[in-house]
Amino acid sequence: MKYNRFLLFGLLLLFGYGGCQSDSRIKVIKMGHAQVTAHPVHNAMVFLAKKLEEKSKGRIRVKVYPNQQLGTERELLELLQIGSLGMTKVSAASLEAFSPEISVLGLPFLFRDDDHISKVLNGEIGTELLLSSEKFWLRGLCFYDAGKRSFYSKAKPIETPADLTGLKVRVQESKMAINMIRSMGGSPTPVAYGELYTALQQGIVDAAENNLPSFYNSRHYEVCKYLSIDEHTAIPDVVLVSTVVWDQLSPEEQQWMQEAADESAIYQSELWKASVEESMREVQKAGVQISYPSKEPFQTQVQSVYELVTKENPQLGQLIQRIQNTK
Numbered sequence: 625m626k627y628n629r630f631l632l633f634g635l636l637l638l639f640g641y642g643g644c645q646s647d648s649r650i651k652v653i654k655m656g657h658a659q660v661t662a663h664p665v666h667n668a669m670v671f672l673a674k675k676l677e678e679k680s681k682g683r684i685r686v687k688v689y690p691n692q693q694l695g696t697e698r699e700l701l702e703l704l705q706i707g708s709l710g711m712t713k714v715s716a717a718s719l720e721a722f723s724p725e726i727s728v729l730g731l732p733f734l735f736r737d738d739d740h741i742s743k744v745l746n747g748e749i750g751t752e753l754l755l756s757s758e759k760f761w762l763r764g765l766c767f768y769d770a771g772k773r774s775f776y777s778k779a780k781p782i783e784t785p786a787d788l789t790g791l792k793v794r795v796q797e798s799k800m801a802i803n804m805i806r807s808m809g810g811s812p813t814p815v816a817y818g819e820l821y822t823a824l825q826q827g828i829v830d831a832a833e834n835n836l837p838s839f840y841n842s843r844h845y846e847v848c849k850y851l852s853i854d855e856h857t858a859i860p861d862v863v864l865v866s867t868v869v870w871d872q873l874s875p876e877e878q879q880w881m882q883e884a885a886d887e888s889a890i891y892q893s894e895l896w897k898a899s900v901e902e903s904m905r906e907v908q909k910a911g912v913q914i915s916y917p918s919k920e921p922f923q924t925q926v927q928s929v930y931e932l933v934t935k936e937n938p939q940l941g942q943l944i945q946r947i948q949n950t951k
């Protein structure tokens with residue numbers, strides 16, 4: 625799998641498909657991501673590509689490469705940094721290593737409700753966070769809704785933190801996620817999203833956590849028959865452009881790209897709601913047992929994660945407070 629990806633990437637480079645290939649009239653921008661094509665975020669990216677092509681009258685084309693074809697989320701971000709890839713969509717958790725500020729979005733039970741999430745992400749703080757990784761050559765264009773993340777497991781439902789004891793729980797490549805699972809008593813095991821189905825199947829991990837559309841569309845429900853909706857995090861996705869590509873665009877082209885991204889975010893939020901309902905229906909039909917554990921014991925356990933974050937980086941404490949004070 626990895627070998628194929630590097631082969632493909634090598635061929636792309638060899639034939640001149642960098643982050644932004646242009647002849648005198650047409651710019652072709654490659655956009656890679658890790659999700660499957662049935663997922664609403666993929667369709668939103670295809671929509672973004674269509675909008676940008678329309679606005680630029682065919683002068684800017686975005687080619688979308690799904691399924692981790694060009695690399696894991698971390699690898700995609702690294703390709704963006706050197707301008708070998710133009711655009712991507714990753715979970716904010718994957719941006720943690722590139723922007724300490726954005727890592728706070730991975731804190732468990734950070735938001736009160738959906739209205740709070742939307743006020744933070746669509747307000748001043750959201751804009752600051754999108755631009756916080758620009759100094760690392762990664763410019764955020766917009767957020768996509770990635771719902772709330774909950775546990776799913778192979779052998780038994782996770783009703784309380786005690787049920788995580790001794791369980792190997794797959795986490796994203798994120799220190800915040802590792803600390804969260806540890807604080808709850810489980811054994812965190814980072815695995816790339818594209819390798820998770822096999823990791824669950826082969827017992828490399830016993831459980832994982834994600835939003836409903838990912839649980840369903842990536843078919844993890846075929847292996848994990850217990851879904852415990854504790855909604856411990858609400859980590860959004862982020863659409864990004866390499867600053868190497870962004871800086872090559874004229875101000876007018878930059879505006880088209882930003883507008884196309886914003887319009888795709890509105891479209892994605894509509895797709896998202898429908899996808900959550902469909903996923904719930906389908907996993908139930910497939911025999912997944914769904915429970916709604918009390919959130920309180922989980923919330924109590926994760927207080928140490930907040931303490932750790934603010935101890936390591938006191939400035940993040942102020943940002944967390946600003947988020948919590950957003951009404």
Ligand code: GCU
Pocket residue numbers: 658697713714715770796816817833834835838861
């Ligand atoms: C979400 C997110 C993906 C990410 C995945 C994961 O589904 O949208 O971008 O890859 O979580 O758990 O890795």
